[in-house]
Amino acid sequence: MRKLSFNYIHLLMIIYIIFIMLFSKIINNNIFSLIINPSFFIILTIILYRKSGNNHGRFSRVKENSKTLFIVTLLYLIFNFLSGLIFGYTKNIYSYEPYSLIKNIFQYVLILFFIEYTRSELINEEKNKLYIVIITMFYILLEIDYTTFYNNLSSLESSFKYISSTIIPIIFGNILYSYLSRKGSYKLVLVYRIPIALYTILSPLIPSHDWFLLGIKGVVVPTIIYLVMKRFSGYRDERTVNRKKVSLIGYIPFFIVIIIFVLFMAGVFKYKLVAILSNSMNPVFYRGDAVLYSKLNEKEAENIKTNTIIVYNKEGQVIVHRVIDRFYKDGEVKYYFKGDNNISRDFDPVSPDQIIGKYEFRIKYIGYPSVLLYELFKKEDAKVEIK
Numbered sequence: 294m295r296k297l298s299f300n301y302i303h304l305l306m307i308i309y310i311i312f313i314m315l316f317s318k319i320i321n322n323n324i325f326s327l328i329i330n331p332s333f334f335i336i337l338t339i340i341l342y343r344k345s346g347n348n349h350g351r352f353s354r355v356k357e358n359s360k361t362l363f364i365v366t367l368l369y370l371i372f373n374f375l376s377g378l379i380f381g382y383t384k385n386i387y388s389y390e391p392y393s394l395i396k397n398i399f400q401y402v403l404i405l406f407f408i409e410y411t412r413s414e415l416i417n418e419e420k421n422k423l424y425i426v427i428i429t430m431f432y433i434l435l436e437i438d439y440t441t442f443y444n445n446l447s448s449l450e451s452s453f454k455y456i457s458s459t460i461i462p463i464i465f466g467n468i469l470y471s472y473l474s475r476k477g478s479y480k481l482v483l484v485y486r487i488p489i490a491l492y493t494i495l496s497p498l499i500p501s502h503d504w505f506l507l508g509i510k511g512v513v514v515p516t517i518i519y520l521v522m523k524r525f526s527g528y529r530d531e532r533t534v535n536r537k538k539v540s541l542i543g544y545i546p547f548f549i550v551i552i553i554f555v556l557f558m559a560g561v562f563k564y565k566l567v568a569i570l571s572n573s574m575n576p577v578f579y580r581g582d583a584v585l586y587s588k589l590n591e592k593e594a595e596n597i598k599t600n601t602i603i604v605y606n607k608e609g610q611v612i613v614h615r616v617i618d619r620f621y622k623d624g625e626v627k628y629y630f631k632g633d634n635n636i637s638r639d640f641d642p643v644s645p646d647q648i649i650g651k652y653e654f655r656i657k658y659i660g661y662p663s664v665l666l667y668e669l670f671k672k673e674d675a676k677v678e679i680k
Contacts (some may be wrong), residue, residue: 302340302415303431309333310434317439326400335409341414355477358522359484362473365521366485369514370492377500387494394494402490405483408432409470413479416471431470436463440450458504462511469515476522485518502670563588565650567604567611573632574613583660584613586650595626602652603630605643613652614639626650 313325320329376506415428437460445455473482493499502510566583569659578584586604589597597603614630617638621627626645631638 302337302344303342305337306431306435310431313435314439318443322440327396331400331404331407334404334411337380337411341411345414346671352477352481358477358481362481362484362518363488363520365518366488369518370488373510374492374496376502377498379474380506381501382498383492383501385497385499386547389497397494401494402487405486405490406479409479409482409486412470413474413482416474417478425471425475429467432465432470433464436467443598454504457508458511459507461506462515463507465512465515469519472519472520473642506613509557558620564653566656566660567613569613569665570664571632573635574602574615575634576670577633578613578655579657581661581664582655582657583663585653586613587653588650589648591645593651596652597648603628604649604652605630606649607641607643611649612639 311398313320317325322495347631357433388394412428412432415431418424441459442455445451464521470482471484475540564585564587566585569578569580569582569584572580584604597616597619599616599619603616604611604613612630614632617631618629620629620642622642627642628648629638629642
């Protein structure tokens, strides 16, 4: 294996990473995003350009690959926006005042040219895989907002959520950017990154995705784009192009399964899973199992029969117990619940508006990851039965 080269450019990047890690908390955010960070990448661009020039003629089929990537990116943006019909929308945090708009376009869109040009120059310097991994790691570390990162280290729960929703997507995103740089230089990466950056800044409404969905999206989208670009671009003759179009059909079920899985976990469909933490319902199901339940509407929640196993919410805690009594209080139907393995019933009566769904069946053991997360954080966020 060829020995890795190390020069003053790599040293400069290391120094800059150490600088932002150590001093991010004391540097004004506007000064960093508008002056320090752009200046670093502009200087790095000038150095690399003077060193090697704009040497990107060796990439083949850049136009064809760019068309493929642009179509996939456009489809992603459409589906992402339409997902708000399911999860709801929230107002974009970015201002449309002229000064703010110009500032945001500069720091989030125009700077991408310098970031991706430098990445492309460095990534394509050598074919050594370890070198490519190291450069990719540099750019992962450079993209992290260390002020936010440090602020989310206050608890294990906030750290986990931040890593899941932000750090992991940054890692997957940069792996994709490095792959695209190898495939078609910075030009190909910008075909993907610029539309997404413009959408993020200019769209008046954005889908209201929680930390879980952001993490899933940050992993699934780069993976799908990588698979599409790897499989359906860069073909050299018409016969292979035709095979490529036919083969695309074979990947459609895979994409559909991923989309359905994400929507299912997000609770879009009538059926949803919940993990079981305790043994209060032995022998119907056990700690570490997951139960599938069907969601109930308001009318259905008011007409539950006794002996039915129901999923209900009590002060943010999800409980799966059996109805043992149905009665009226102040003209409103109420229920008492009890775990089959418990000696006494649940203390408080339950209203229909607390009813989430009706138990359908169990799946053994697959609830253990959620159980471990709950025990790790001891928070209500874990989707587990805790009574």
